[in-house]
Amino acid sequence: MIDSDITILGAGPVGATLSLLLASRMPDPTRLRLCRVARPPRPADQVATATGVRSLALNHGSRTLLESLGAWPAQGARIHTIHVSQRGRLGRTLIRHTDFDVPELGTVHAYDQLAAMLDQALAASGVQVLEGPPAAITGEIQGGLRLAQGDALWTSRLVVRAEGGADAAPAIEREYDQHAILTTVQASAPLDGWAWERFTRDGPLALLPLRQAGSQTTHSLVWCCRPAQARALMATSTAGFAEALNTAFGARLGRLGVTGPRLVQPLRLRWRRETLGPRRIAIGNAAQTLHPVAGQGLNLGLRDAAQLAHELGPWLARPEADPMPVLRRYADRRRADRLISGAVTDLLPRVFSTGLSPVEHACGLALLALDTLPGLRSPLTRQLLLGLRS
Numbered sequence: 001m002i003d004s005d006i007t008i009l010g011a012g013p014v015g016a017t018l019s020l021l022l023a024s025r026m027p028d029p030t031r032l033r034l035c036r037v038a039r040p041p042r043p044a045d046q047v048a049t050a051t052g053v054r055s056l057a058l059n060h061g062s063r064t065l066l067e068s069l070g071a072w073p074a075q076g077a078r079i080h081t082i083h084v085s086q087r088g089r090l091g092r093t094l095i096r097h098t099d100f101d102v103p104e105l106g107t108v109h110a111y112d113q114l115a116a117m118l119d120q121a122l123a124a125s126g127v128q129v130l131e132g133p134p135a136a137i138t139g140e141i142q143g144g145l146r147l148a149q150g151d152a153l154w155t156s157r158l159v160v161r162a163e164g165g166a167d168a169a170p171a172i173e174r175e176y177d178q179h180a181i182l183t184t185v186q187a188s189a190p191l192d193g194w195a196w197e198r199f200t201r202d203g204p205l206a207l208l209p210l211r212q213a214g215s216q217t218t219h220s221l222v223w224c225c226r227p228a229q230a231r232a233l234m235a236t237s238t239a240g241f242a243e244a245l246n247t248a249f250g251a252r253l254g255r256l257g258v259t260g261p262r263l264v265q266p267l268r269l270r271w272r273r274e275t276l277g278p279r280r281i282a283i284g285n286a287a288q289t290l291h292p293v294a295g296q297g298l299n300l301g302l303r304d305a306a307q308l309a310h311e312l313g314p315w316l317a318r319p320e321a322d323p324m325p326v327l328r329r330y331a332d333r334r335r336a337d338r339l340i341s342g343a344v345t346d347l348l349p350r351v352f353s354t355g356l357s358p359v360e361h362a363c364g365l366a367l368l369a370l371d372t373l374p375g376l377r378s379p380l381t382r383q384l385l386l387g388l389r390s
């Protein structure tokens with residue numbers, strides 16, 4: 001007797017979304033277990049800190065998916081224009097929602113707002129959410145796998161690994177020699193619905209509109225820079241940080257003032273060639289952890305979840321059948337999208353930060369070309385906005 005049909009390791013946004021998708025297709029959602037790592041209680045001021053600073057830009061496809069699950073936060077800042085430029089060089093490109101016939105290019109949510117909506121939907125879904133220390137696969141049995149989370153032991157026919165970048169499986173790795181500094185800023189001359197991606201020699205700098213509870217629209221900053229520069233920027237005063245930011249970003253939004261605390265995160269690529277193993281599959285950041293340029297990671301992970309739920313549909317009615325052909329088909333169908341998103345987000349921050357003048361000129365020209373030749377721009381932007389769906 002196998003205890004559960006599917007166990008999902010990791011209740012981040014990808015694992016939670018997959019749980020909701022599967023629960024709506026399963027004859028008995030209690031046959032699905034979702035393992036969440038219990039968060040240590042945080043003092044109230046630290047909770048507020050984390051809530052305000054971490055943001056996610058979600059594209060139109062992600063919105064449609066999350067809305068269908070009742071997990072789309074009502075409060076979000078819409079992006080209708082993205083301004084892409086290169087510091088110190090000519091050339092910029094504007095991407096507008098009208099170019100793609102979509103109501104918006106993306107919507108920005110605080111990470112915790114999205115997590116709260118997913119938790120709320122999960123509570124009503126019938127899924128068994130297990131909370132404790134990190135869960136792990138501990139062995140194989142006939143027709144399933146053994147699992148453990150603290151003292152809890154059980155068996156499952158299939159395991160989905162959605163534990164984010166924590167997974168130690170062999171992967172292609174690249175250290176970007178960049179850290180991301182995250183905070184919130186207020187502009188003296190804000191432009192409603194605009195997002196900014198500015199490439200510098202040290203890494204890209206993104207400003208996204210963000211709507212926080214009880215306050216006017218601010219901006220979420222993701223500033224990627226060299227580790228030594230990041231350490232200096234983390235150590236400097238708020239005024240010193242604001243000064244450096246205004247110099248790096250320029251005056252397009254007037255004067256930028258820093259409103260939130262600063263968090264720092266090292267950046268690297270982890271890309272698993274093989275997401276498949278015996279009765280297990282990796283999705284989301286567990287399959288690929290990307291550079292945050294162009295806000296692709298979660299959008300890609302949500303497409304993983306949607307495709308996997310789709311492929312597993314018929315198997316859920318007959319879970320005693322071998323799941324491997326289904327998992328193989330899933331892995332094949334996701335290969336191109338994973339590859340393109342991984343390659344684009346790997347290339348962009350490296351090509352703009354070579355420090356070589358001819359390359360920088362070429363990048364400037366490329367941005368101009370993107371702006372003036374819609375035929376060039378569409379395939380790239382379409383991939384970034386919608387990804388590949390099979």
Ligand SMILES: Cc1cc2nc3c(=O)[nH]c(=O)nc-3n(C[C@H](O)[C@H](O)[C@H](O)COP(=O)(O)OP(=O)(O)OC[C@H]3O[C@@H](n4cnc5c(N)ncnc54)[C@H](O)[C@@H]3O)c2cc1C
Nearest residue numbers: 010012013014057134135163164284285292295297298299
């Ligand atoms: C600076 C920055 C900005 C970003 N901006 C964007 C953006 O604008 N748009 C976008 O689409 N993406 C963005 N991303 C990427 C996005 O954050 C990730 O792609 C997304 O969080 C991946 O979700 P996930 O559920 O796969 O993994 P995670 O969010 O990492 O969640 C994994 C969960 O699994 C848990 N876990 C780990 N090990 C175990 C275990 N053994 N058992 C049980 N649970 C476990 C973890 O505690 C965690 O809760 C950004 C990333 C960074 C670093």
